[in-house]
Amino acid sequence: MNVYATAGALLLTGLLSTQAFAEHKYSDWGPAVNLGCGTINSPSNDFGPAISKGGLSLYFSSNRGASDPSNSKIYVAQRPSTSEPWGPPQDLGPIVNSPGGNNPSFSRDGHWMFFNSARQGGFGDTDLWASYRAHVHDDFAWETPFNLGPGVNTAGFDAGASYFENEDGSAPLLFFGRGASGAMQGMTSDIWVAELLPDGTFGNARPVPELNSTQGDQRPSIRFDGLEIFFFSNRPGSTPNTMGVPTTDIWVATRNSIDDPWDPPVNLGPEVNSAFGDFNPYISPDGLTLYFASNRPAGSGCGGSDLYMTTRTKLRGKD
Numbered sequence: 001m002n003v004y005a006t007a008g009a010l011l012l013t014g015l016l017s018t019q020a021f022a023e024h025k026y027s028d029w030g031p032a033v034n035l036g037c038g039t040i041n042s043p044s045n046d047f048g049p050a051i052s053k054g055g056l057s058l059y060f061s062s063n064r065g066a067s068d069p070s071n072s073k074i075y076v077a078q079r080p081s082t083s084e085p086w087g088p089p090q091d092l093g094p095i096v097n098s099p100g101g102n103n104p105s106f107s108r109d110g111h112w113m114f115f116n117s118a119r120q121g122g123f124g125d126t127d128l129w130a131s132y133r134a135h136v137h138d139d140f141a142w143e144t145p146f147n148l149g150p151g152v153n154t155a156g157f158d159a160g161a162s163y164f165e166n167e168d169g170s171a172p173l174l175f176f177g178r179g180a181s182g183a184m185q186g187m188t189s190d191i192w193v194a195e196l197l198p199d200g201t202f203g204n205a206r207p208v209p210e211l212n213s214t215q216g217d218q219r220p221s222i223r224f225d226g227l228e229i230f231f232f233s234n235r236p237g238s239t240p241n242t243m244g245v246p247t248t249d250i251w252v253a254t255r256n257s258i259d260d261p262w263d264p265p266v267n268l269g270p271e272v273n274s275a276f277g278d279f280n281p282y283i284s285p286d287g288l289t290l291y292f293a294s295n296r297p298a299g300s301g302c303g304g305s306d307l308y309m310t311t312r313t314k315l316r317g318k319d
Contacts, residue, residue, distance in 0.1 A: 025315045026287065026288075027313045027314075029269075029290065029312050030312065031310065032278075032292075032294070032310050034301060034308055037301075038302070040060070040086055042064045042302060042303070043304060044064040044065075044303070045305045046060055046061070046302075047280050047293035047307070048061035048072075048102050048104065048219075048282075049282050049292065049293065050103075050282050051285070053106070053110050053136075054082075056081070057077070058307075059076050060089070060104075060307055061073065061074055061075070061101065061103060061104070071100045073097040073101060074096055074115060075089040075090060075092065092140065093140060095142060095144055095145075096115075096131060096145060098119065100117060100118070100119070101117045101145075102117065102159065103116050103161070103219060103280065105160075108224065111132055111133060114128060114174070115128075116128050116159035116160065123154060123155060125156055126157045127148070128147075128152050128153055128159065128161050130145060149202055151202035151203050152176070157178065157179040158178050159178075162175045162222045166258060171197070173196070174193065174202060175222055176191070177190070177219055178190060178205070178207075179218075191207070191218075192207050192208065193208050210264070211231065211262055213235035213236075217232075218232055219231055224285055228254050228287070229262065230251070230283055231265075231281065232292075233248065234247060234248045237249075237267055238267065239270070239273050239275050240275065241275050248278060248279045249268070250273055250278050250292055251266065251267055251268065252265065253266070272290070276296045277294065279292065279294070288314070289310070290309065291309050292308055293305045293306065294308050
């Protein structure tokens with residue numbers, strides 16, 4: 001049995017859908033806001049955020065409570081409504097977190113979660129995996145994850161996926177970061193994209209040259225209409241640290257249509273980025289909130305890396 005084709009056929013069936021979206025214009029991003037010490041954030045490293053379609057479940061990675069700091073798990077915090085505070089984060093449990101997982105993201109319908117993990121059964125250093133749930137409002141109903149296969153995964157570092165379904169019903173695309181194995185993975189990573197084939201497996205990934213630089217480019221997050229993509233990079237133009245070395249900043253690229261190449265990426269600027277490293281962006285399903293992680297020091301953060309958010313509004317009368 002071809003496990004990738006079998007699991008992928010289910011993935012294809014569940015993910016192929018068509019919706020009409022209009023291009024929107026937005027305001028500038030507002031100031032970055034810490035999601036809260038002792039609620040979402042901890043003294044440990046909290047990173048890799050993802051928000052559910054209704055905004056009531058916040059997923060993220062954390063090494064809180066881990067005996068091995070490199071062993072991060074995926075957590076979820078819930079709230080009754082978007083006007084109420086987040087409840088305590090909860091471990092997703094052993095089905096997803098054995099031995100660990102990072103950088104969760106979701107399909108538009110909420111049935112699928114993509115994440116990266118160094119667990120056994122992969123092709124290399126870190127691989128991309130997917131898990132399905134039948135009930136989109138049950139955050140603890142995720143089924144046994146499966147590896148996304150050799151079209152996406154390599155012997156190196158494959159991580160930080162963002163799944164895009166085109167409104168015209170053409171093949172869905174998976175954007176992600178890929179780098180060499182070992183300590184230099186972040187410095188050598190580029191953004192790649194793979195197409196979901198008719199048999200339910202992913203074809204061979206290809207780089208997205210207009211998004212990549214000579215530095216590390218990672219964790220893309222594409223807007224629902226496919227016209228805006230966020231990622232983090234330490235390319236020239238990123239905010240320097242106290243020694244003058246560029247830190248990782250969040251960047252964005254846009255395009256006029258999904259058939260066009262991406263325009264040159266633009267730094268999100270000082271309202272969002274800092275001199276301490278800002279990374280792991282995730283755009284909300286409505287395109288109005290950007291979640292990300294940052295290494296800002298105590299006084300602005302809670303210790304380790306923390307989760308932040310920034311918001312913008314739609315500009316009425318713009319198309």
